[in-house]
Amino acid sequence: MPTAPAEPRDDAAPTAKRIPGGTLYRGREGMWSWVAHRITGVLIFFFLLVHVLDTSLVRVSPEAYNAVIGTYKNPVMGLGEAGLVAAIVFHAFNGIRIMLVDFWSKGAKYHRVMLWVVLGLFVVTMAGFLPRHLMHVFGGE
Amino acid sequence: MTTIPAPRTRNAGPGRRTTRGNWELYGWVFMRASGVVLLVLIFGHLFVNLVAGEGISAIDFGFVAGKWASPFWQIWDLLMLWLAMIHGTNGVRTIINDYAERDGTRLVLKLALYASFVVVVVLGTLVIFTFDPCPANSPADLLPSFCTA
Numbered sequence: 084m085p086t087a088p089a090e091p092r093d094d095a096a097p098t099a100k101r102i103p104g105g106t107l108y109r110g111r112e113g114m115w116s117w118v119a120h121r122i123t124g125v126l127i128f129f130f131l132l133v134h135v136l137d138t139s140l141v142r143v144s145p146e147a148y149n150a151v152i153g154t155y156k157n158p159v160m161g162l163g164e165a166g167l168v169a170a171i172v173f174h175a176f177n178g179i180r181i182m183l184v185d186f187w188s189k190g191a192k193y194h195r196v197m198l199w200v201v202l203g204l205f206v207v208t209m210a211g212f213l214p215r216h217l218m219h220v221f222g223g224e
Numbered sequence: 225m226t227t228i229p230a231p232r233t234r235n236a237g238p239g240r241r242t243t244r245g246n247w248e249l250y251g252w253v254f255m256r257a258s259g260v261v262l263l264v265l266i267f268g269h270l271f272v273n274l275v276a277g278e279g280i281s282a283i284d285f286g287f288v289a290g291k292w293a294s295p296f297w298q299i300w301d302l303l304m305l306w307l308a309m310i311h312g313t314n315g316v317r318t319i320i321n322d323y324a325e326r327d328g329t330r331l332v333l334k335l336a337l338y339a340s341f342v343v344v345v346v347l348g349t350l351v352i353f354t355f356d357p358c359p360a361n362s363p364a365d366l367l368p369s370f371c372t373a
Binding site: 121124125127128131132135136138139141142144145146148149152155156161164168171175178179181182185212215216218219220222 | 308
């Protein structure tokens with residue numbers, strides 16, 4: 084099974100009704116942000132492979148490059164780009180959160196609050212990006 | 225009475241199981257260091273290419289040629305290529321190690337991963353540095369304006 088790094092248990096007394104969630108990587112916000120970080124990371128990586136290949140067509144001919152980049156301007160691809168940017172923005176902000184958990188002395192204590200800050204910044208950033216990008220994609224020439 | 229060594233004592237007990245040094249630690253540090261740099265590089269890339277001006281609808285051969293006429297964007301894109309590929313390859317390597325349980329599966333997936341890494345990084349680096357913004361026999365309206373000057 085996938086291994087999320089386990090946090091040492093700080094409550095030594097074994098209790099029958101243990102509630103998960105007191106740790107960083109078992110259930111709840113800590114685990115789900117970890118899952119989302121992996122999914123967005125893999126998505127971005129595969130796009131990166133494709134993106135270097137399509138950009139490499141500038142070395143073939145202007146016509147070849149323009150033909151491929153033209154497909155990126157199609158509305159379906161435009162929505163895909165919005166999804167890609169969303170994945171990048173989440174991965175970036177949650178990456179900062181991970182660094183704060185690792186290096187800031189109070190990071191582990193506030194990791195849950197920081198996820199909500201990440202999601203808030205994500206919403207603000209996407210609210211700035213989406214209208215402008217969709218305007219470029221759907222706004223005609 | 226046996227004494228229990230202090231936690232985190234280097235080479236405590238039967239010793240570490242690998243002799244690969246601190247490789248995984250350097251990888252862990254690299255993910256964080258490159259992550260910060262990539263945040264700046266990629267947000268800048270997205271702003272210049274998708275938000276500023278006409279965004280995606282303005283991107284064509286002339287746009288790319290105009291950017292790579294400047295060493296600033298050549299270095300920017302080169303750094304982005306290398307850092308993102310190393311960061312992404314190391315991330316996917318971790319995921320393969322976590323989910324592929326059979327030795328053979330892990331080996332095949334990681335060989336494919338490392339092969340893609342080499343192909344994409346070498347290809348991308350060559351393209352950035354051997355790019356000709358004004359290829360001969362191309363229609364002038366597809367080329368950046370400085371080609372005709």
